Amino acid sequence: MDSQLLRDLKSLLGPEAVLHRPEELMLYEYDGSVEIARPNCVVFPRTTADVLAIVKLANQYQTPLVGRGAGTGLSGGALARKGGILTVFSRMNRILEIDIENHRATVQPGVVNSDLSAAVAHAGLHFAPDPSSQKACTIGGNVSENSGGPHTLAYGVTTNHVLALEAILPTGELIRIGSSALDSPGYDLPGLFVGSEGTLALITEITVKLTRLPEAVKTLLAIFETLDDATETVADITARGITPAACELLDGWTLRAVEAYVHAGFPLDCGAVLLLEVDGIAETVQSHAEEVADVCRAHHAREVRVARDARERDLLWKGRKNAFGAVGRLSPTYYVQDGVIPRTKLPATIRRINEIGVKYGFQIGNIFHAGDGNLHPLILFDARDESQFRRVVAASDEIIQYCIAMGGSITGEHGVGMEKDRLMPLLFTEAELDVMRRVRDAFNPQGLLNPEKIFPSKKGCGEIHVRPLPLAGAPSAPSV
Amino acid sequence: MTSSAISPNVTTRLNEIVGAANVASDFAQLATYEIDRKLPAAAVRPATSEEVAEIVKFAAAEKLALVPTGARTKLGIGYAPTRYDLALDMTRLNKVIAYDPGDLTLSVEAGIPLAKLAQVLAEHRQFLPLALPFSAHTTVGGAIASGVDSPLRQFYGTARDFLLGMEFVTGEGISAKSGGRVVKNVAGYDIHKLMIGALGTLGVITRLNFKTFPTPLERRGYVARFLSAEHALDSCHRFAQSPLTPLSMEIFSPQAADLFASPAAQRVAETPLPKHTFETGEWTVAVTYAGNEKVMARFMAELGHSTNPINIRGLTLFTEETLPPAWNRQREFIPIALASSPATTIVKMSVLPTRMKDALAAARQAAETNDLRWAAMARALGIIYFAILPSDHTDQHRQRVANVTSAMQQACAKLAGHTTIPWCPAEWKSALQVWGPPRQDFPQMQKVKAVFDPQNILSPGRFVGGI
Numbered sequence A: 001m002d003s004q005l006l007r008d009l010k011s012l013l014g015p016e017a018v019l020h021r022p023e024e025l026m027l028y029e030y031d032g033s034v035e036i037a038r039p040n041c042v043v044f045p046r047t048t049a050d051v052l053a054i055v056k057l058a059n060q061y062q063t064p065l066v067g068r069g070a071g072t073g074l075s076g077g078a079l080a081r082k083g084g085i086l087t088v089f090s091r092m093n094r095i096l097e098i099d100i101e102n103h104r105a106t107v108q109p110g111v112v113n114s115d116l117s118a119a120v121a122h123a124g125l126h127f128a129p130d131p132s133s134q135k136a137c138t139i140g141g142n143v144s145e146n147s148g149g150p151h152t153l154a155y156g157v158t159t160n161h162v163l164a165l166e167a168i169l170p171t172g173e174l175i176r177i178g179s180s181a182l183d184s185p186g187y188d189l190p191g192l193f194v195g196s197e198g199t200l201a202l203i204t205e206i207t208v209k210l211t212r213l214p215e216a217v218k219t220l221l222a223i224f225e226t227l228d229d230a231t232e233t234v235a236d237i238t239a240r241g242i243t244p245a246a247c248e249l250l251d252g253w254t255l256r257a258v259e260a261y262v263h264a265g266f267p268l269d270c271g272a273v274l275l276l277e278v279d280g281i282a283e284t285v286q287s288h289a290e291e292v293a294d295v296c297r298a299h300h301a302r303e304v305r306v307a308r309d310a311r312e313r314d315l316l317w318k319g320r321k322n323a324f325g326a327v328g329r330l331s332p333t334y335y336v337q338d339g340v341i342p343r344t345k346l347p348a349t350i351r352r353i354n355e356i357g358v359k360y361g362f363q364i365g366n367i368f369h370a371g372d373g374n375l376h377p378l379i380l381f382d383a384r385d386e387s388q389f390r391r392v393v394a395a396s397d398e399i400i401q402y403c404i405a406m407g408g409s410i411t412g413e414h415g416v417g418m419e420k421d422r423l424m425p426l427l428f429t430e431a432e433l434d435v436m437r438r439v440r441d442a443f444n445p446q447g448l449l450n451p452e453k454i455f456p457s458k459k460g461c462g463e464i465h466v467r468p469l470p471l472a473g474a475p476s477a478p479s480v
Numbered sequence B: 001m002t003s004s005a006i007s008p009n010v011t012t013r014l015n016e017i018v019g020a021a022n023v024a025s026d027f028a029q030l031a032t033y034e035i036d037r038k039l040p041a042a043a044v045r046p047a048t049s050e051e052v053a054e055i056v057k058f059a060a061a062e063k064l065a066l067v068p069t070g071a072r073t074k075l076g077i078g079y080a081p082t083r084y085d086l087a088l089d090m091t092r093l094n095k096v097i098a099y100d101p102g103d104l105t106l107s108v109e110a111g112i113p114l115a116k117l118a119q120v121l122a123e124h125r126q127f128l129p130l131a132l133p134f135s136a137h138t139t140v141g142g143a144i145a146s147g148v149d150s151p152l153r154q155f156y157g158t159a160r161d162f163l164l165g166m167e168f169v170t171g172e173g174i175s176a177k178s179g180g181r182v183v184k185n186v187a188g189y190d191i192h193k194l195m196i197g198a199l200g201t202l203g204v205i206t207r208l209n210f211k212t213f214p215t216p217l218e219r220r221g222y223v224a225r226f227l228s229a230e231h232a233l234d235s236c237h238r239f240a241q242s243p244l245t246p247l248s249m250e251i252f253s254p255q256a257a258d259l260f261a262s263p264a265a266q267r268v269a270e271t272p273l274p275k276h277t278f279e280t281g282e283w284t285v286a287v288t289y290a291g292n293e294k295v296m297a298r299f300m301a302e303l304g305h306s307t308n309p310i311n312i313r314g315l316t317l318f319t320e321e322t323l324p325p326a327w328n329r330q331r332e333f334i335p336i337a338l339a340s341s342p343a344t345t346i347v348k349m350s351v352l353p354t355r356m357k358d359a360l361a362a363a364r365q366a367a368e369t370n371d372l373r374w375a376a377m378a379r380a381l382g383i384i385y386f387a388i389l390p391s392d393h394t395d396q397h398r399q400r401v402a403n404v405t406s407a408m409q410q411a412c413a414k415l416a417g418h419t420t421i422p423w424c425p426a427e428w429k430s431a432l433q434v435w436g437p438p439r440q441d442f443p444q445m446q447k448v449k450a451v452f453d454p455q456n457i458l459s460p461g462r463f464v465g466g467i
Helices: A003-013 A022-028 A048-060 A113-123 A139-145 A189-193 A227-239 A252-262 A282-298 A310-321 A323-328 A343-360 A386-405 A421-427 A430-443 B008-018 B027-031 B049-062 B114-122 B140-146 B191-195 B229-239 B255-261 B263-268 B293-306 B324-331 B333-338 B353-369 B395-414 B426-432 B442-452
Strands: A041-043 A065-068 A085-088 A095-099 A104-107 A162-168 A174-178 A202-209 A216-224 A246-251 A272-280 A303-306 A333-336 A364-368 A377-381 B042-044 B066-069 B086-089 B096-100 B105-109 B163-170 B175-179 B203-211 B219-226 B248-252 B283-290 B312-318 B345-350 B373-379 B383-389 B418-423
Touching: A003 A041, A003 A048, A022 A041, A048 A065, A048 A085, A048 A162, A048 A202, A065 A139, A065 A202, A095 A113, A104 A113, A113 A139, A139 A202, A162 A189, A174 A189, A189 B191, A189 B442, A216 A227, A216 A282, A216 A310, A227 A246, A227 A272, A227 A282, A227 A343, A246 A252, A246 A310, A252 A272, A252 A310, A252 A323, A252 A364, A272 A282, A272 A310, A282 A303, A282 B293, A310 A323, A323 A333, A323 A364, A323 A377, A333 A386, A343 A364, A343 A386, A377 A386, A386 A421, A421 A430, A430 B175, A430 B191, A430 B442, B008 B042, B008 B049, B027 B042, B049 B066, B049 B086, B049 B163, B049 B175, B049 B203, B066 B140, B066 B203, B096 B114, B105 B114, B114 B140, B140 B203, B163 B191, B175 B191, B175 B203, B219 B229, B219 B293, B219 B324, B229 B248, B229 B283, B229 B293, B229 B353, B248 B324, B255 B263, B255 B333, B255 B373, B263 B324, B263 B333, B283 B293, B283 B324, B293 B312, B324 B333, B333 B345, B333 B383, B345 B353, B345 B395, B353 B373, B353 B383, B353 B395, B383 B395, B395 B418, B395 B426
Parallel strands: A041 A085, A065 A085, B042 B086, B066 B086
Antiparallel strands: A095 A104, A104 A202, A162 A174, A162 A202, A216 A272, A216 A303, A246 A272, A246 A364, A333 A377, A364 A377, B096 B105, B105 B203, B163 B175, B163 B203, B219 B283, B219 B312, B248 B283, B248 B373, B345 B383, B345 B418, B373 B383
């Protein structure tokens, strides 16, 4: 990296806000996915003006620039694929404004997701998107990836809760799009920028809607002898038009791994469980919960437990939200997919995934947002073994191709990033990808911002770029 | 009326693409495609998205401007197109492509009427929460391209919250899609969100994928009447802090009572309103919700908590069976207002909920100072439709209406809100600034337009800033 650029960055931000030694950079070469890419330097802006100045320097030195929150992403979105300056927003973590009466908050991008909910809990409000990494992940990251979570089944994903953004385009233009008031006239630019995976702008301020916490919640654990019974239950709950607040599936194998780690009281001898939640007003929650429990029993649930209090409820959710961490104890590495299918195809798809596991000789765990049809098959493998690595990629490609054949998508909430760019041609024609590339180029004309993400490189289309890990230093398990 | 002329070889090519029976060029037919006194030179009715792409490709090559149309109920929104060579009538693309009731997902062609689609969904006790004005005629594509909102947004959100994906044809004739057909998807940019409310300036929508919703088992409602706007808005605002989740919550000004009793209202809802639903001289808060009698009791209790009973002048409860006469009129407030004056001007203000009181007060004061009849409908989330109802088209009235709209724009700007004028007489549009004052994010919108329609042939000039 240009040493003059480093000096400029240090004089701009102070030496304590610029990292460049190899041992420092190693911490920023990975995220929650299996991807690796090392930046040339890492900077920590504190203000919008800092970000603007960083963008100007990146332009001056024609250096790639990538934004990053907490690094919990699952598709390599916040990795510096072409090196350059990694801009980490962790010090821009102030909640700027809370408007309780109008249910609005304005935050800096580095605010941790659950910190915002905690800050408004006293008023009975919360920020509804709840990725499993919510205790670490930032709202800026959520906005870039359009993150989901278990409760997005009823409450919607991040984009449904974002009203306005302040952002800096890679050309050095500061823009404000959308507004705190609804129905900002003109094109829905926040709708375009949310979920653009950091390829259009660096976001410096976010205005979100806050959501009232439900008055009453019931959390149910439905225990099934077979995985099929559990998936049939999900399809039936959906078809009957019952919308629980959350509907998560854990298969028996995953459950045993989780129980050994979390001790949530999950049964060790079952085929699968559904973690279901219904919420609303006191007058309706009980009957709603009974309705859900009846469908579970109609599909041979062995037992339907209802959490008796907040402690039991939290324990069940702790089991779900720490599941990936638990699985990480069993294997040096795992690969997690994020395919989506219509809910009616859930039973057949899960059967197919397990067949694919057998075919390639892998244990595949299933723990996912069943109510959304958003699968997270977890393939355990040893990334240090190149042949295993290749088989994992082949197995997961087969899973994704099946999802697409079912009318689904390659990613429900983790993003395309650098992990699934080569899969984009399975969903979109070259002409369609070109339209999207032109949208990117309109805001990011030189491609300096987050280069080589989302779109497959035109020539090497379909080539596998993920690499086996070096023998030491496999990344620790993130949560999903 | 003005219309552009096209050469005979244009007609020949259009005939080749869609068949001569689906190309109209006689005055009587073209008159039905009028936008603000402008007629196209031809109207083309494609039957497939491939034909749409062919037409747009041809139009791009010939630099012909085209405006996609559906049921033509909302072409009055926005400016007149600066050029209007072809009307692209989408109503033959009217099929349900895929409907998976078990997955609550749906894919339809853009020209399908909303009412026809509602019947298909009703067979499975499902629906799309688009309770839109002109509901008897409007197409799904028109509903999305116009961006008109629905009282049900209180609970279900707007189209951007349940539109899963879209297929469209760009201004260069490229067929493309974004999003998908599953309920959760982050692959690629959400281009379909840009197309919502864009009035066909970015692409011709050919297919739309939606999340559908189960129809509530029991729907109920009530209207509570108040002596003043302040009391009505206060009640709504306090109610909004409760854990209850109404499907809709709207506020109507006293004049709505007259509007809803007018012949124009009878045309949209034949069944007369029950007595004391809307009363002259009283502000009405109209609420619908899903739930049984226990839920009803809770809503009544919450209304009691959020309102000093002394301020409630009257209360009428509705069941699923008795709701429609009031509900249909509420949904059709805009068409009823448009039929209630020869020069109806409908101003839309959006502000934070706590600022609705000030926005509405500024609008009322301006209308009354200028001696203009008015009526208002507001949604509790912070949207106000303020209908100015002058008695005629004269310059004198245009000037008075302009005084009112500019006072509203100023008041709304102070409240950090937005003012637009979705409907007004065609010849008043340039004087009234129908999209509001120039916007600082306009350069970003121009970038988007340049990507999708580099030659500016799609609905040119109709949208914000004259895009």
